[in-house]
Amino acid sequence: MRVYLELIKIDLKLAMRLRAVIFFNYLFPLIFFFTFATLFGAGSSRERITQVMTMSVALGVLGNGLFGAGMRAIQEREMNILRRYKVTPITPGPLLVASMVTGWIIFMPYIIVLMALAHYQYHMPWPARMTELVVFISLGLVAFRSMGLVIASVANNMQEGTILVQLFYFPMLFLSGATFPAAMFPPVVTVISKFIPATYLVEGVTGIMQKNQGLGDNLPAVGALVITAVVGWIVGMKLFRWEKEEKIRGTAKLWVAAVLLPFLIMGVYQWIHKTQPAKPAVGALETQGIGHQRT
Amino acid sequence: MNTDTVISVKSLRKSYADLEAVKGIDFEVHTGEVFGLLGPNGAGKTSTVEILEGLRLRTSGEAVVLGFDPDLQKQQLKDRIGVCLQATNLPAKIRVQESMDLFASFYTRSISSADLLKRLQLWDKREALYETLSGGQKQRLALALALVNDPQLLFLDEPTTGLDPQIRLEIHGLIEQMKSENRTVLLTTHYIEEAERLCDRVAIMDEGKIVALGTPRELQQKSQTQSRIQITCAQPFNGKPIPAWPDVVSRQLEEDGRNLTVYSTRPARTLFEIMKWLDHEGLPLEDVHLKRPTLEDVFVELTGKHLRD
Numbered sequence: 001m002r003v004y005l006e007l008i009k010i011d012l013k014l015a016m017r018l019r020a021v022i023f024f025n026y027l028f029p030l031i032f033f034f035t036f037a038t039l040f041g042a043g044s045s046r047e048r049i050t051q052v053m054t055m056s057v058a059l060g061v062l063g064n065g066l067f068g069a070g071m072r073a074i075q076e077r078e079m080n081i082l083r084r085y086k087v088t089p090i091t092p093g094p095l096l097v098a099s100m101v102t103g104w105i106i107f108m109p110y111i112i113v114l115m116a117l118a119h120y121q122y123h124m125p126w127p128a129r130m131t132e133l134v135v136f137i138s139l140g141l142v143a144f145r146s147m148g149l150v151i152a153s154v155a156n157n158m159q160e161g162t163i164l165v166q167l168f169y170f171p172m173l174f175l176s177g178a179t180f181p182a183a184m185f186p187p188v189v190t191v192i193s194k195f196i197p198a199t200y201l202v203e204g205v206t207g208i209m210q211k212n213q214g215l216g217d218n219l220p221a222v223g224a225l226v227i228t229a230v231v232g233w234i235v236g237m238k239l240f241r242w243e244k245e246e247k248i249r250g251t252a253k254l255w256v257a258a259v260l261l262p263f264l265i266m267g268v269y270q271w272i273h274k275t276q277p278a279k280p281a282v283g284a285l286e287t288q289g290i291g292h293q294r295t
Numbered sequence: 296m297n298t299d300t301v302i303s304v305k306s307l308r309k310s311y312a313d314l315e316a317v318k319g320i321d322f323e324v325h326t327g328e329v330f331g332l333l334g335p336n337g338a339g340k341t342s343t344v345e346i347l348e349g350l351r352l353r354t355s356g357e358a359v360v361l362g363f364d365p366d367l368q369k370q371q372l373k374d375r376i377g378v379c380l381q382a383t384n385l386p387a388k389i390r391v392q393e394s395m396d397l398f399a400s401f402y403t404r405s406i407s408s409a410d411l412l413k414r415l416q417l418w419d420k421r422e423a424l425y426e427t428l429s430g431g432q433k434q435r436l437a438l439a440l441a442l443v444n445d446p447q448l449l450f451l452d453e454p455t456t457g458l459d460p461q462i463r464l465e466i467h468g469l470i471e472q473m474k475s476e477n478r479t480v481l482l483t484t485h486y487i488e489e490a491e492r493l494c495d496r497v498a499i500m501d502e503g504k505i506v507a508l509g510t511p512r513e514l515q516q517k518s519q520t521q522s523r524i525q526i527t528c529a530q531p532f533n534g535k536p537i538p539a540w541p542d543v544v545s546r547q548l549e550e551d552g553r554n555l556t557v558y559s560t561r562p563a564r565t566l567f568e569i570m571k572w573l574d575h576e577g578l579p580l581e582d583v584h585l586k587r588p589t590l591e592d593v594f595v596e597l598t599g600k601h602l603r604d
Contacts, residue, residue, distance in 0.1 A: 006400035010386075010393055017388040017424075076386075084383035084440075087348060088401040089373040 003090065007098035008105075015106055024067065025106055026113070029060045032179075033114060040181075042122045049122040050210045051181060056114055057137060058178035058202045064107045065144025066151070066165045069099055073152035074161040077244050086242035096149060096236060103145050104138060111137060128212045136208055136215060136222070140201040143225040146232025147197070150259050153239035156247055172198035177206070195267030197260065200224045220266060227262040235259060299326040301448050301479045302347060307356035309342045316342040318503035319356065326447075329470065329480040331494035333487075333590075335600045338500040340483050341452075347481070348450055349373055361448055374403050377446035379437045381453040387426035391417055391436060394425065395443060402444035415439045415469065431462035438469055448479045456485060467493060487591040497590070501598040511590050520588035520596055522562035526555040526569060527582040535576055540568045553581075562587065 015021045033056040036042070042049040076082050085095070111134070118124035127133050151168065155161035173179050175189060176198035185193060193199045204221035207213035215222055235255045241248065302324035309317040317339040324330040332340045345351040347360050349369035358365055363372040385394050395408035412418045415435045420428065428436065434454065441449055451470065455463040463486075470493050473480060484490055490497050491511045499507040499514070507514055521544050531552030542561040548554070559565035562585055573580055594600075 003400045006397050010389065010397050013393065014386050014388050080383045081386060084380065084385065085401075086350065087373065087378035087380060088398065089370045089403075090401045091370075 003094050004097055004101075007094055008101050011098050011102035012105060015102060021068075021106070024063060025060075026110055029056060029063065029110060030113070030117075032056060032059055033117065037122060042118075046124060047210070049118050049124040051206075052122075053114060053118045053124060054202060054205045054209055055178055055181070057111065057205050058140075058176065058198060059173070060107065060110050060114075061137065061140045061144055061201060062169060062172055062178060062198055064103055065141060065146075066148045066169050068103050068106075068148065069145040070148030070151040070155075070165050071158070071161055073099070073149060074155055074158055077152075077241060078158055080244070082242045083244075092237055092240035096233070096240070099149070100142060100145055104141055107141055108134075127209050129208055129214055132215050133205070133208045136204050136218070139222065139225045139229065140204070143197070143228040143232065144201075146229045146236060147259050149236035150232050150239070150255060153236055153241060154248055154252055154255060157244065172196055175199070177202040191271060194270045195263055197224070197228060197263045200263070200266065220270075224262045224266050228259055231261070232259045300324070301326055301328075301361060302330075302481065303357070303359045304343075304347070305357040307343065307346065307358055308354045309339070309346060309351070310354045316503055317346075317353075320498075320500070320503075320505045322498050322505060322508060324479060324481060326479055327474065327477040328495045329474050329482060329493050331490040331497035332481065332483045332500060333490055333497055333594060334500035335598065337502075338598075339503040340500050343500070344450055344452065344481065344483060348376065348378055374444065375446060375448070377441035377444065377449040379441040379449065379451045379454055381456055383437065385425045385436075387424065389425050390421070391423055391425070391428070392421040394436065395421075395439065398440045398443045404445065405443050406445045408439075408443065411439045411442055414472075430458055431465060434458060434462065434466060435469070438466070442473075446478070449473060449481070451480060451482045453484055454482070455489060463489070487589060487594065491590050499594055499597055501600070506597045507593065514590060514593045515588050518588040518593045518596055520592040521558040521560055522588065523584075523586045524557045524559060524562055524566055524569065525582075525584040525586070526557070526573070526580065528553050528555075528573070529579040529581045532578065535578075538568075538572060540565050540572075 033052065036052040036055055037049070040048050040052055042052045082095075115124075115126070119126060147168065148165070151164045152161060155164050175185075175193050176182075176196045177185075177193065178198055178201075182190070182193065182199075182202065200221040204218040204225075207218045207221075208215075211217075235258055239248065239252060239255060300323050302322075304320060304322050306319045306321065307317055308315065308319050320339075320343065322330075332344065334340045342351060346353045346358055347365055349360075349365040349372045352366050360372055361375050363375075365372055389397070391412065392408065395412065399405035399408060409418070412421055415438060417432065417435055417439060420432060425433070425436075438454070441451075454470070455466045458466065467489065470480060470482070474493075480493075482490070482494060494511060496508065496510050497514065498505045507517070509517070532548065532555070533552065537546065537548070537555070540557070540559075542559045542565050544558045544560060546555065546557045549556075557565060557569065566583070566585060570580075588596075
């Protein structure tokens with residue numbers, strides 16, 4: 001237990017000493033929050049600020065998960081920091097747990113600040129199911145950090161890692177409803193979005209925040225994120241590499257596909273059954289001409 | 296295995312696909328000994344050391360370190376040894392004291408980090424960030440981290456490579472201190488003078504095999520390279536015929552007629568004969584130098600390569 005606590009303590013201290021961590025975890029997403037709020041006229045209705053809030057949460061989870069966990073792990077391997085740990089009795093488990101817990105601790109103040117801003121500045125009511133919201137966001141964070149760790153495991157260097165992270169990050173950012181409300185998507189993008197992991201994150205947060213749903217009402221999203229977290233964790237442990245010289249076989253990159261499998265299954269299921277993921281309250285957006293006019 | 300044997304290696308082999316990096320080597324390292332592993336790049340020393348540290352699986356043969364099998368008892372072994380690697384880093388923003396506390400938490404036992412930092416002259420730097428330390432301070436911290444679990448066996452992988460001579464001497468002093476504490480050290484180095492100064496015994500590896508093993512002096516004595524005796528007299532030899540001294544391979548008198556260089560396979564005996572002759576001829580001796588073959592000479596003789604090849 002001592003090793004876990006010491007690693008978490010050090011990870012937190014190191015994170016707080018890096019300006020980039022402060023910027024990308026707090027300032028950068030807040031810039032997006034205010035931009036969304038201005039674009040969508042967040043002060044004019046409960047629906048709009050809740051929508052902005054949903055998008056900002058998803059954006060934060062994606063950034064923290066993919067860049068925070070993934071890129072940092074690659075950097076530590078590239079700089080031979082993990083090589084130093086390798087000659088001690090420590091195993092990958094405590095390192096990954098510490099990374100996960102630290103990511104969560106760093107992320108939660110962002111959520112609190114977002115909530116406070118949305119409530120006091122834009123008059124968003126406090127979410128009725130706050131505990132379930134926090135649990136769902138935490139689950140999303142763990143799932144996306146697991147995904148980030150898998151990417152870190154299969155990327156041989158920072159360049160590869162950056163490309164892989166961006167290959168995940170940008171489609172998820174734009175096709176999940178995290179930056180553009182899902183209501184604005186043309187039908188073909190709606191189908192594609194069913195295969196995007198972040199869609200289920202947005203869907204769950206939307207359901208809990210905008211429709212007062214509980215975790216039980218979002219079981220498909222909860223299930224997909226839980227499976228991703230578990231599979232990502234197992235694959236991350238299996239492929240963990242201490243040294244940059246330990247190159248990974250090209251075929252091992254297919255493990256990334258294993259993490260995406262739950263979403264592939266979910267996408268196919270929803271496509272076949274024509275199930276629509278939970279959509280935000282779009283009426284207000286559409287009346288302003290912002291939303292896509294669906295027939 | 297002898298009770299004071301810390302490392303025992305028998306017929307150790309390591310292959311990577313078609314490449315056999317270690318070709319059946321045998322050696323033992325005893326308690327309190329500083330054992331040097333020398334060899335050019337690609338000689339197989341890194342593979343050997345990494346097998347002994349539990350970082351790499353052997354292909355065949357036997358290896359026992361502190362009574363543990365490095366393949367099967369990795370964690371127990373890592374808990375008991377200290378390792379100082381050549382190319383490692385710590386997070387730039389970690390403080391010296393924090394790194395000591397962190398590494399102490401990795402082991403089942405640890406000693407006072409304050410004592411260690413004081414011993415390694417890092418106490419005043421305990422609040423300094425890693426990125427602000429000099430090369431020598433970083434290396435001393437690496438040694439402090441290797442000692443945090445109070446190991447009886449230390450693996451030092453090129454601990455002074457890239458450091459300036461003054462810091463190298465500092466690190467030599469620390470290694471001598473570890474030896475005085477009866478710790479066993481397995482040292483790999485590119486610096487011959489480091490091995491000569493610090494090692495009780497050295498093994499010279501080349502192309503996956505140990506080509507020589509013994510104390511630096513034993514290896515020097517076994518060398519076919521001749522010792523050089525340099526005599527300077529106060530006055531010229533004035534055409535006096537120089538005798539054919541025993542064991543002398545060649546000799547050369549400088550143009551000034553005062554400096555004589557003699558190459559011998561048995562320098563002590565030859566030197567004795569020269570002194571006798573000088574005394575007999577009444578030639579006043581001004582200076583004498585005897586240079587035995589260095590470990591570098593032995594190394595080149597055995598491997599045909601220089602250590603930095």
